[in-house]
Ligand SMILES: Nc1ncnc2c1ncn2[C@@H]1O[C@H](COP(=O)(O)OP(=O)(O)O)[C@@H](O)[C@H]1O
């Protein structure tokens with residue numbers, strides 16, 4: 495039977511949270527190390543504190559949220575949707591750390607490996623599960639996959655200084671993919687305020703040997719930035735098989 499509005503919660507279940515929000519409990523010491531909690535005032539001693547986040551995106555494996563407490567600034571959280579996806583999330587976390595040594599990607603801070611976190615499932619508030627999670631910088635901008643049209647259009651209209659920043663990131667990415675590693679399922683977010691291109695969501699497959707040739711998406715992004723390509727001329731690049 496489906497529980498409807500107005501029916502009492504089953505005894506012993508986690509308290510309900512507002513729709514579109516969930517609560518995350520992390521150790522203050524971990525949050526302080528990440529620069530996400532103020533020193534002192536009750537946060538000391540490793541006591542649990544609650545992080546509120548608004549759910550921004552959900553795929554089958556993970557939820558992306560944005561912390562809503564102002565003291566945390568613009569911080570995103572990635573949470574495995576069930577413990578079955580913990581391994582996938584931790585693998586992604588490790589890859590982001592590796593990529594971040596060579597390329598621009600949001601600095602990631604683990605929650606699970608230091609302390610487990612308890613996350614009420616946004617779709618079923620009667621269950622509370624332990625999940626892998628990590629924190630990272632929140633990026634205001636467009637995602638090259640889920641927001642492709644706006645991503646491509648924005649590249650062509652970036653003002654000079656920001657365009658130079660984006661071109662520098664594309665150049666570095668090109669060198670890395672040709673000579674260091676391939677990132678299957680390549681995904682980038684454009685931070686509109688700076689022109690910075692952040693790598694994220696490196697996926698399940700892991701990094702693989704270098705391609706030794708330009709990646710079609712990277713070529714497309716370079717063309718859009720230099721003005722050699724207009725957004726309506728990108729179909730041939732988008733259609734190429736890249737994995
Ligand atoms: N650091 C971030 N800042 C802002 N938005 C983000 C961030 N990471 C992910 N997102 C948003 O969440 C969506 C899904 O993120 P992604 O990491 O690609 O996960 P998945 O594809 O596994 O669901 C993206 O399209 C983007 O809009």
Ligand SMILES: [Mg+2]
Nearest residue numbers: 639681694695
């Ligand atoms: Mg993705």
